[in-house]
Amino acid sequence: MEEADSLSGDPVAAASYAAIDHEEQLATRAAWLYFVAGLTQAQIGKKLGLNRTRINRLLAQARDQGLVQINITGRLASCVAIEEKLRQQYGLADATVVPTPPDQELIPQVIATAAAAVLSARLKDGMSVGVGWGRTLRLSIQSVPRRRLNRLSVVSLLGGLTRGSAMNPHETATHLAGLVGAQCFYVAAPALTETQSTRDVLMAQPMLREIFERGARVDLAFLSVGELSPSCTMTRVGLVSPAEVDDLLAAGAVGDLCAHWIDREGHLVDHPLNSRVVALPPEKLRDIPCVVIASGGRAKVQALRGVLKGGMCNVIVTDEQTARAILAMDQP
Template sequence: MIDKKQEYNEIMQVMTEEELVARIAWFYYHDNLTQGDIGNRLGLSRLKVSRLLEKGRQQGIIKVQINSRFTGCLELEKSLQQYFNLKYIRVLPALEIHETNERLGVGAAQMLMSLLKPNQLLSIGFGETIMQTIKYCNEFITDNGIKLVTLSGGVGPYMNGIGQLDGSCSVSIIPAPLRASSIEAAKLFKKESCVRDIMLAACGANVAIVGIGATQQRGQATLLRTGYITEEKQQIIRQQGAVGDILGYFMQADGRIQPDMPLHEELISVSLDNLKKIPNVIGIAGGENKVEAILSALYGGHINSLVTEEKTARMILAQLV
């Protein structure tokens, strides 16, 4: 049985510690002292100060309130990351003053610069957001010796971004069209060592970035602009149940690849199964017409990281309720 003296000592110890936590918190958050400065002032080690701050947060003594327009984005990131078990996520604040693809490119470039190490290999898909991403990490790619390799055939869709890189950058482009004239022609292209070797290299990248197309898109879609499919064919594919694509492979709402599509066999593009073998696959997309397609990519596990914007993220979460 605890005697009164022991009980008194325990109460005083708790009170003393609570007061100590309060003082440390005041010095740290109000006076902007470092943990080392606080330790010197109170005769504590820096480690003890750090532990007491953490204990104060756990016990509810310290509550940090962040007043920023970015707070909502951080909450969205946490919700999406937990739901889809994402490795990395970046939700950009909704802004009307900048074009969506450009803002997504900036956000994706920042993510890449935090992930890529010098001399690593980056595989890239096609699309405007991907080219904007390359544009905004141009200097980083050059300074760090990052090697680039394309995930699909078709030179045209890549030139807007790759064309802006320094001439010293290492870039390997699959020397073939995005879509062959027939299944037989596609097989012949893939047998060529110059095509096969680059596709194999793309699968061995440290990081991959891919755009996510939507069958709701009209003339601005990369697949339409490059002549991969016609708008009429796109509508037929949507009526058959496809909601979006990655690298030209169309996906259903649940993330499965659209079945019975000879079009896929004419593609000269890394398969989505092989794409999954890359450790970090970042999907970059935003906009109301991309919500279904992004969800499909997430459900199918075709990407394990995401860069999007606030309005899109809210619409994605609304679909999960």
């Protein structure tokens, strides 16, 4: 799961830091792809979803503003280079890397702003969208512009909490569905059961079977990863005890994806908690056409690397320091 429920830091400062001029973003990306990666204007246009005339103007803008000298000097130049490394290293369809703010508490908000744009750009009529939960996702959906789409459905990919919380997966799914006028499907069960046998009985029910079959067939999944620590969200909402945190660490767990605990290679760890989860299994994500993972911060590095190594993500939204740390883990 994600970090603590309460927002910390200054939201105004976060928004200001994240709101890098859109034109500068496009100009920097176009310049890097043209002058460093060696793509043609037609290839860049296809990659950015813009026509050739627009690309030509952006390249001229980059030169006029001094973004292109011997090196590209735009504020996002280093981020664009890391995006390309992530795509190549892990075979991703896309990557968005934002500058890491000086205040680590602002990382979720900065990533959320970028993730909202990534999600909004991919939402189309007739789509089905699966959603997870966590602070970053909640912040992301708050930044998604309201617009009505036709025949769109939203599916929660895991059970809910037994007590009210803005972090509840049901709330996350409901909020997104309300913004785009979508039909919403919930998992009418807790995210974690007391025993494996209880979980097996629930998962055998036709209603839950139908929801998870629907979840496995979504066109896009929008998820985050959670850290593993004594103060992580799982412990704060009472799903995991401090003793279980120690056991999970001993078993090699580094974080969770859809409430399943994984190791640094993206494999499920051998722990009883993984047999009590009411959620879409992470391996099912490999069959979903587009899986967007939005997360960042020092505590998430190993979990994010596991998700990438495990092939359970093809679009990542993270911050620069986190991206660099992930890449460093796979250097010779």
